[in-house]
Amino acid sequence: MDIVIKNGVVLTLNSSKSIFEKGMIIIENDTITFSGEEHSASIPQHSKIIDAKGGIIMPGMINTHTHVGMSLFRTLADDTADRLRKYLFPLEEKFVTPDLVYWASLYSLTEMIEGGTTTFADMYYFEDKVADAAVQAGVRGILGESILNFPSPDTKEPYGGFENTEKFLELYSNHPLITPALAPHAPYSLNMRNLKKTAHLADKWDIPVLSHLAEMPFEIKQIAEEYGMSPVELYSTAGLLSKRLTAAHCIYVNNEDINLLKASGTGVAHNVSANLKSAKGIAPVLQMASRDIPIGLGTDGPMSGNTMDVVNLLGYTAKIHKFDNKDRTVMPPAKVIEMATIGGARALHIDGKTGSLETGKKADVIIVSTESTAMFPIYDYYSALVYCASPRDVNTVIINGELVMEDRKIKTFNKKETKSEAEKIVMNIKKELGNF
């Protein structure tokens, strides 16, 4: 059934950032067929009418980097030094099964939908289970099986991720919501031969690439010692920098690295909250943005960023870069909302398909209610979204033309059953933790 959204302010996030004060969106099948002022629309017959009740109608938010399968470890060992190698890898080895990944992913997707996320980029293990959960939830995903130089929960062989990716591709090709990707873990966890193999396969299979890049001080040191270059230069040498790649973090990048990112068309996933929490640093986002490198926002995994919504990242993104640049004018709210939507789509190289409310684009639309106490008064819509909104203000979510959440009720799967399954797994983890 066609959907008409009316009685709200439309923030289009098109190239001229048009705002329609008495706006209307018309969706036919999976596509936006009208985005403009209500008075100039002709409403199709037999359509479902959604009343935005004076709220904000905007593109769904895009989470450009996460690991949704980790949600059941959230709040475990936060703030421990070197948690990655002391806790994360051993935890994953012990507990991560296809069953855990499915329910943990569906649990994360609950939170992502409730927070207005319509597309996510994910890299983890048993990624086909992440895909199953995303299809069940009705959320758009670019999903990659992790490829690493050591055994992981889903393969006994180093670099078994290649084989897993091939299997994943067979399961999910030409799916309206799921795009399989290659996911080389990081510069320090693949050798040069396999980095090059990844680049080669990406071209051969014509699929995107997701990777961690220039995230940690030890990474910079190790790559410098091993190759005499920066992680970004290494990826350039391996042929990985391209319009296929979305590189997560890019905290430690120099001017030459930024030139390489720019020249190659690589997208960047900026994970501000997780990067601060782990005391890693602040990516030079303004410097990269000034070169027109596509930048989106990412939560990182729920052990790193904790909450799975993009809304909570908006304030951090605005404030941190103002602080970091000692200038309150450099990161206005409109720029932040751009990163959360069309910027994210550009960083994932899918801006032809989604990221703005424009005729012809896939219908990934959310309504943000302005009824909560914090959302009044509103002198500026972008400012209210960035500095005042909570993920819980998101009222309605439409993805690929399908109504996924209406009036805070998820329509695509049973939220209660998902929590109950997640609880069983968490009880088991808690029981075993004593012996851990």
Add this chain to the structure above:
Amino acid sequence: MDIVIKNGVVLTLNSSKSIFEKGMIIIENDTITFSGEEHSASIPQHSKIIDAKGGIIMPGMINTHTHVGMSLFRTLADDTADRLRKYLFPLEEKFVTPDLVYWASLYSLTEMIEGGTTTFADMYYFEDKVADAAVQAGVRGILGESILNFPSPDTKEPYGGFENTEKFLELYSNHPLITPALAPHAPYSLNMRNLKKTAHLADKWDIPVLSHLAEMPFEIKQIAEEYGMSPVELYSTAGLLSKRLTAAHCIYVNNEDINLLKASGTGVAHNVSANLKSAKGIAPVLQMASRDIPIGLGTDGPMSGNTMDVVNLLGYTAKIHKFDNKDRTVMPPAKVIEMATIGGARALHIDGKTGSLETGKKADVIIVSTESTAMFPIYDYYSALVYCASPRDVNTVIINGELVMEDRKIKTFNKKETKSEAEKIVMNIKKELGNF
């Protein structure tokens, strides 16, 4: 009626940070008479039983620095350079009346209660109207009339704030919720004679002092030029540093300043979110905390920090100081929750009265629900509060033994009427802004 809270985890925030897993709180009149495990309590007859439904029972949060009367300007001219002198002061001159201050304050108090704040420290104009709103709302307040060297909305005379303070004291002495304070605006907006006069009157009237201090680069420069000292040294010379004072911001403090703050017993209000948003900087909180200077959290005004809840400050506080100190272990969640509760009480010099759930303290208690999607799983309560909770998880608020919010419903005043009055004022401001 006495109140019993059961079926929740009690975080006491006492000196040994005791946690009672099957905890109970008993309140008789305005006072906590039991805080411990349920099995060791004897429940008074005819008491109201509140079921925490497995949630977190903890001390109410303390907002150590704000300007609640500014809520109706929120999202106006965010991110403008030198907004204080270009927008704030002129806006206030034009629009700030007793009526606006009352409704704007009550509107802010809606949000503060909904976010679990039970005590706030405020400095503004027509502070008696802030007090009226706080009494109506049932929220504990330390409230100060601003004293400045130029005319302000509530006085045509420079330093008219002294006279206003005297009148305010007559209206609100020995009130169970309201403590009037002296509020010298800042080192740059009072001359030495009047800074000294403030210190003298604080002793004479035996009341607390609230002030901005060491907040801005221009302030440091101006005070150095005028007096050849730092703002903190200036306040020391004027006799203002003491156990009466809560100094907001303290971003630009050197070692000698920190020694002066420590020796005097001055409390510090840390406004992390507002300070980042205005690109001012990060106060050296760990350095001050290591000297045992009492530190609480503050939202600052709704034009500066935008949201009026302490919950949204928790994640910022944890993450920013880890980042600033390049060490993820230095600001564990328990330390952050301490600042939000008993630390805030210490910074306001009222820790004998509130800030923790201990027998004999005033009953300022909140229940944080753990039912939302982001609040699962919980391996660590402090971590869940700091990294996952939303102000909207706060379910129930008790202040001074009175039930102020139950199951998200405010009991002390009409929230709808408050919003409707606020809307009228905002419509008028929007109309006039064209000529502004």
